[in-house]
């Protein structure tokens with residue numbers, strides 16, 4: 205990495221940060237409001253009726269999942285939105301005609317997504333601690349998982365953006381893939397409480413692993429093997445990163 | 461000195477199977493002001509897209525200042541500034557910020573990019589607009605912004621894909637001066653335009669591409685010697701009543717005051733005026749029906765509007 209590359213990298217991150225900061229009402233605020241609603245509903249209205257899961261109250265049990273969901277969607281939406289809109293306006297050509305290596309383009313966009321996910325994650329956590337006293341079991345681990353998760357879904361967003369042919373296409377994956385996987389990934393219930401068959405199906409849901417390690421970081425409750433989960437997340441990151449790089453090299457979606 | 465650009469046996473077939481370039485060969489010397497001409501759909505922007513690595517090569521070689529752009533793309537990118545035909549500006553970013561960003565992609569720090577932007581925006585007359593986004597600019601201002609953006613990294617080669625399209629006369633003249641100025645400083649300029657008079661005025665050498673093939677590649681002066689015939693339009697001060705016949709000139713009456721005269725290239729305007737005077741026609745005004753380049757262009761590309769243009 206040369207000095208030029210560092211300048212280029214900083215430029216991309218700065219541009220990405222300013223983009224989502226400028227439109228914070230669309231990018232940051234919605235997750236904060238949703239969190240507020242979840243806490244009101246599950247914390248007060250119906251949480252008590254559900255009772256507790258393991259040694260935690262229902263709201264405590266689902267809080268980690270409620271925080272990781274916006275981390276997943278915001279990292280994904282940030283990169284898919286930004287990169288697709290650049291393609292749409294052709295302004296990505298500015299990057300393609302300059303001597304920025306592909307991996308810096310990819311890491312730059314992805315870092316933008318990670319940054320937004322961290323800010324949103326922090327914001328929803330702040331909402332949480334206004335209402336519920338929930339200490340974090342292992343702060344560095346929670347941060348680590350946040351960054352890994354955001355990194356993974358940022359790359360996924362990037363790949364989606366390169367393939368998208370219209371603005372509709374950038375909502376397909378979030379609606380039809382991410383949403384079902386997060387809601388079925390044990391955010392609102394313990395996977396162990398499901399019938400065996402659904403437990404087995406959940407083994408193939410990568411988001412279930414993320415929710416579970418994130419919950420471990422928060423509550424110290426180990427539901428699946430942390431090492432297995434981490435390995436799965438990292439393997440996904442490596443595979444998607446490679447795909448993203450190959451797409452840039454071949455110019456898929458960006459070159460004729 | 462190395463050629464600024466060398467294109468060897470270049471072919472391009474787009475994904476849909478359309479063969480846009482058919483074995484193109486072209487050399488452009490360093491320091492040249494080069495006109496790259498051709499009718500709509502001829503393949504000009506495709507060639508430019510390939511040089512700027514926005515379009516992939518199907519086969520063949522492109523060298524920028526001696527280096528193959530496939531082997532050493534960064535070298536080409538650092539040496540080339542591109543003004544694309546279509547606007548490719550980020551609509552949501554103030555234009556000064558766009559300059560700083562693009563500078564950043566080239567490894568230029570914000571302070572340096574800022575002072576270059578100040579200089580370029582002033583030369584191009586858009587400094588007062590620096591805080592606006594492209595959405596708030598007129599078409600001509602956006603063109604100027606794209607020119608400034610292409611120069612932020614001080615490239616040795618500037619490629620202009622129809623930079624004066626939709627630009628008013630006054631601004632066009634300013635742009636011409638600006639281009640000539642930087643060409644004098646040693647920047648090679650490759651210009652695509654449909655205003656042949658612009659090419660004639662600015663460029664030293666030219667190529668004409670037609671249906672993906674180079675059909676003419678010469679110096680601008682050669683063009684003047686190439687045509688066998690030329691055509692003038694003559695306005696007479698008095699009404700012309702009888703048919704006129706002239707030796708060695710072909711005469712065609714357009715109306716009572718206007719005749720069209722076609723002659724061999726070796727004659728000049730005074731020959732025509734003398735002949736007409738002999739017939740006691742007083743010439744009010746005489747102009748080239750088309751300029752030389754236009755004549756040649758029409759002849760070579762034979763433009764009736766064809767289906768694939």
Ligand SMILES: Nc1ncnc2c1ncn2[C@@H]1O[C@H](COP(=O)(O)OP(=O)(O)OP(=O)(O)O)[C@@H](O)[C@H]1O
Nearest residue numbers: 460474476478480499500501502503504505506507
């Ligand atoms: N992405 C693409 N896919 C398929 N065909 C394309 C693509 N881009 C351009 N073409 C075709 O390639 C040919 C050359 O196009 P190009 O844009 O290079 O022409 P041009 O000389 O720049 O024309 P103009 O003067 O109108 O700008 C045209 O027939 C065009 O339809």
Ligand SMILES: [Mg+2]
Nearest residue numbers: 504505506545
């Ligand atoms: Mg074109």
